[in-house]
Amino acid sequence: MDKKVIFFEVEGGTDKGPDGYRPDTMPMVDALKKRGQEAEVIFFDVTKKQQIFDYVKEHAIAYVSRINPGNLQHEEEYFAMLRELCQTGIIGMPHPDAMISYGSKDVLSKLTATNLVPDDTFAYYTIEAFKAQFPASLALTERVLKQNRGSTGEGIWRVKLAEPLADGATKVPLDAKIKCTEAKDNHVEYWQLGDFMTFCEQYITGTNGMLIDMRFLPRITEGEIRLLMLRHHPVHVVHKKPADTEDAFSATLFSGAQYRYDTPEDWAELVQNFLAQLPQVTSLLGNYDLPLIWTADFMLDTNEAGEDCYILGEMNCSCVGFTSELSLAHQVAEEILAYIHESTKVTS
Structure with missing residues (x-):
């Protein structure tokens, strides 16, 4: 394969290792190279936007965006460049509008037609x-x-x-x-x-x-359930239990929440229901391809029949990290190659 997979990063920020990259980026690059797929990292710099665009257009088959929005000062220019790359036939992982659509909090108000979000949202x-x-x-x-x-x-x-x-x-x-x-x-x-x-x-x-x-949802005290997805495949589950104090409802580590790592099989009912809803979710969010690496956070609730049900709290796909599970890089590499294969088969 002569065309490359380009990983976009940005210099600086608190998410970088000693080598200047995100700790989960080079493992993905190396995993692709082991599979015979050339890959490299490019740091987005708004002053070199045209050069970067020209290089990627000529040398890449796909890009993978690994820029945390909090570290990006020129987000609109970056997204405009990604849009243009997608229009030239470069495979976007993800498309910038999918990033916006899946990553914005108003995803909840757009999904009230599913059983994932209460209609009084x-x-x-x-x-x-x-x-x-x-x-x-x-x-x-x-x-x-x-x-x-x-x-x-x-x-x-x-x-x-x-x-x-x-x-x-x-x-x-x-x-x-x-x-x-x-x-x-x-x-x-x-x-x-x-x-x-x-x-x-x-x-x-x-x-x-x-x-x-x-x-x-008062049952947030039982924990928030984060599903880590590679496109339409659930990979693992993080169960985040808020601190055991009177007013605690936050599931962030900073607030004292306890994290536990489970398998998708441990949450079979939640996973099956979410996967069954995915076609409708995709349709309601603009019909973009699912992001490469993304998460969906759920909370327990009780439905009118008195049974457990799961309510979507948010989704994230702008730059989901897996630094605590770097072995996932091999699964990600396989998913990238499958995505490229599917996309090139459709266009050929």
């Missing part, structure tokens, strides 16, 4: 929509607000009433006292609803600003 793209709906949502049940930007639980708030509502009230008054817990570190703040909503306007304004409003 809302996305607010304007302050007006937030003001109109959220007091009514909160009147029904405890809520979780999630900002689109940020990571490690920042700007994800569990919101509950500090005092019961008056009988028959369908909206929470703006002067009502509320208890807010942030997922970043499970710290608690008390606010009046109107003041808190004004504070949350920062999450809606600006580029890609928006808020997701979904019901709080």
Whole structure:
């Protein structure tokens, strides 16, 4: 095979090893080379965008994006270059619009037609929509607000009433006292609803600003279940149990959550239901090919029949790492080769 698989990285950032690469990048490059597929890493630099584009267009059959958005200052230019590469026939792993579609928090509001997301899940793209709906949502049940930007639980708030509502009230008054817990570190703040909503306007304004409003699932205390996927194959499961304190609902390591690594077979019911929904998920999210490496996070809930069910909390595909499981690089390499084979068979 004379055409290369190009891995895109960016210089700097906290996700790099001593050699300057992400620790999971070179194992993938080496695993491909062992299989006779040439591969190399290119660091994206906006000042060399045209040179990089020309080189990849001429020498590559596919790219694999391994850039953490938090380390990328010129995301729009990077995505524009990836789009253009895909248009020239380079196989995108993933396509930039799939990255946006699967990785954005509003994926939840787009999937309410599936059984993965409750239908009382809302996305607010304007302050007006937030003001109109959220007091009514909160009147029904405890809520979780999630900002689109940020990571490690920042700007994800569990919101509950500090005092019961008056009988028959369908909206929470703006002067009502509320208890807010942030997922970043499970710290608690008390606010009046109107003041808190004004504070949350920062999450809606600006580029890609928006808020997701979904019901709080009390069984989060039993743990969040993260499914690691290679395209449509579940590879392993991380069970993240929040710290055992009164207000804890965050599943981040920083907040004290305990992690356990399971096999997909340990979660057969969840995996089977999710795989059965995947064609509909793909269709609702723009019909792009599934990302190469991605995750889906679930929480336990109880359905109307009193049975366990699993609710999707978020998906991530921009740059999912597997540094704690570097042996996965061989499976990833096989998946890349299968993807190339399928794609070239379709076009030939």
